[in-house]
Amino acid sequence: ALSLAWMCVRLGLKAVFIAEADISPVKMALLRLLGVEVVKVDVSGIGDVDPRFLRARELEAKFNGLFINQFSNEANFRAHYETTAREIVDQLNGRVDAFVMGVGTGGTIAGVGKYLKEKLGRDVLVVGVVPKGSSIIHGKPVGGEYIDGLAKNVIPELFLKYRGYIDRVVEVSEGDSVGMVKMLALKEGLFVGPSTGAAVFEALKVAEELGSGRNVVTIAADSLVRYPYLL
Structure with a gap:
């Protein structure tokens, strides 16, 4: 925004x-x-x-305007397919074992996920993160929890279109998201927002699942500066 x-x-x-x-x-x-x-x-x-x-x-x-619908806008997908994903691969010299990302509009996980699968092979694990009770998991609004920046009551068109490049989608509670935000601030000096807290929470679980010597990537897409009330 x-x-x-x-x-x-x-x-x-x-x-x-x-x-x-x-x-x-x-x-x-x-x-x-x-x-x-x-x-x-x-x-x-x-x-x-x-x-x-x-x-x-x-x-x-x-207003005779233009609705830039980020949930279906291919430019959203392409920005991450053409730039974000390539930067990740370049920075890690192609050694990416998993990518864990919160699903908001679906643009980041779709773009990065597709590029990683095409460039590095289908064995790269791509995991989407949503709030508990998200429509993405349940197929319809069920009054789930709210994590700013993640899809709660909508199933993004970009997510549906590129679903084949996402291996699994998991739910994270608001409490676990906020808990991780606080931990990252206190232990690592990183001021991230709630969607990043949720993504890191799941990324650590994936890292434990894959074992030592593996590279698990996520993106800090929001800042705690915009959510000081979380502390």
């Missing part, structure tokens, strides 16, 4: 963002500082159609 907001500032475009009602107040403040109009949508009683998408389509028509 902040990256898109910055681009809109640079290009002189009006930005209207749709957000869940419980968006981080710090993230909200940063978006507004960049001139973004933030429209909050209640998704607690979500049905077959995500109300955020409906509202976005309404605003798209109202």
